[in-house]
Amino acid sequence: MIRTLLPLLLGLSTPLFFMPVLAQAAAPAALERLYDKVTCETSGQSFTGADLRQRLIGHAGLKMTGELLSAIESRNLGQLAATSTDPALSGLFASTVAVLSTPATSEARFTLARQGVLDPKARAIAFLNGDTDGISLSCKAASPPAPAVIVPTNEPAAKRRGLILADSKNDFIKPARERGFATLGFEEDKAADTRLLNASLALAIEPILFAKPSEATELRWTPFVQYNRRAARSGREEFNDLTLGNSLIFRNPNQADRAIGFGSLAFQTDDAAKAAVWVGDALIDFPRVRPCTRRDALGWAMRCNLSIVVDYADVQDPGDSQKLAELDAYFRGGMNLGLSAEQAFGFGVITISSSYNGRYDITSRKASGGIFSVGAGLRPSTGSNISLETRYTRGTTINTLVDVDKITLRLGYRL
Structure with a gap:
């Protein structure tokens, strides 16, 4: 159900077929592969801050509730994720803090505006609220192939219509x-x-x-x-x-x-x-x-x-x-x-x-x-x-x- 709802409610341009790998309650000690979170398919691919935000939310495995929908629409998702005890929301916030705090690596390069103005937590809250200006990601190498996804027969994959x-x-x-x-x-x-x-x-x-x-x-x-x-x-x-x-x-x-x-x-x-x-x-x-x-x-x-x-x-x-x-x-x-x-x-x-x-x-x-x-x-x-x-x-x-x-x-x- 999440896979069906999120592209519509968050405006994703393509269906999200990769389910939660970020729903963890605490920030990871190290990001093993940043690409697993943003799905860089090819070397040289780039993401806008808005696209990066959508992909992080899409991978978090969030359960659609009235409180969550209200937070998304009123641009208060950052505050909700920062204070929530729900594992998926706290995992989303921890991963966002980690991603935005990651220095340049051999795999990706971030461009972060106002990085010295906001502390990591405040920057993550603003980012999840929708303040994505000045943030981008450039991929330096391709991600490993994604595992095959088996689609249940009672939930057919969405197809584009002309x-x-x-x-x-x-x-x-x-x-x-x-x-x-x-x-x-x-x-x-x-x-x-x-x-x-x-x-x-x-x-x-x-x-x-x-x-x-x-x-x-x-x-x-x-x-x-x-x-x-x-x-x-x-x-x-x-x-x-x-x-x-x-x-x-x-x-x-x-x-x-x-x-x-x-x-x-x-x-x-x-x-x-x-x-x-x-x-x-x-x-x-x-x-x-x-x-x-x-x-x-x-x-x-x-x-x-x-x-x-x-x-x-x-x-x-x-x-x-x-x-x-x-x-x-x-x-x-x-x-x-x-x-x-x-x-x-x-x-x-x-x-x-x-x-x-x-x-x-x-x-x-x-x-x-x-x-x-x-x-x-x-x-x-x-x-x-x-x-x-x-x-x-x-x-x-x-x-x-x-x-x-x-x-x-x-x-x-x-x-």
Whole structure:
């Protein structure tokens, strides 16, 4: 379970297949092989301070608890490890002190900033808290081959996927286990006084590295298609939106809790190609100012999100949308808010979530809209890509400006 959770929670770039060799209660008298702790594969390989920290934590064999998750998110892991009586945490702290205090050897070379300012214990606390600037490691020789790892048949090794399947394009900036589910469902719409079938999905390739403005920032892009359709069984289309576009993601890959920038430029139509609307938007996600971020409350794992959004549209052909027919263009500002909680039971994982997405038309006010939803779902396991959910939604849809007041039962899947 640790091997599955840590890459997601700590933002590791590759799966950690090497389990604890550092979980010792006291500092070792000597580091027999520093490479066993940071896994240098080739001569000349280098690690940033952030990568070194992630690898040390990944090898410590930590048991995920609410206290540990809270310490990681609030950047207090160093204080917790320094005072904890848990063998894994105290072993992590002892190994960190030893690694950061190791002089240059025939195997590796450290570059340590402010080494004379902080004592070894204070430096280790700051390092585990996330203060990794000025610390790097250069490997002078290759590590011995790692022993073969036998993967249990009931816990298959993770594999990289080339595609993302989620609920909307805004999910592309989220970790895999926080993305919304692409869904197919049945709904009772009180606003339209009808029963409808519902489909919602966004499909994209994995974000591709486009540029690295600096060592600490990167820009990734991905083409995507987004499709939403609500259709009565009689064939009358109540909602039909097909969007083709490109998105850009700007982030600091070494700081998972920093703000993330997201933008897209797309052509919005329908599957009959009746409408023609050019749309562009920009979004900033603020993980560190969320009121809660992976907190535990009465056994429930809580998660929040907050995003600020601006968007623009040039309506060339409104298609069947009566509200878009009243508009030539619009410029809007708004936000996306979300709150969710989940808890594992013997029969599966129960999830409860709510969200509000609002847009205010700064130009004409004719394109203002906001939609609120609350729901509950069931998943086979915490990391499952399948979900069965019921949800209540009310408001005005963001893109097509259709009024909805509905209850939905839907089956979801994501990649």
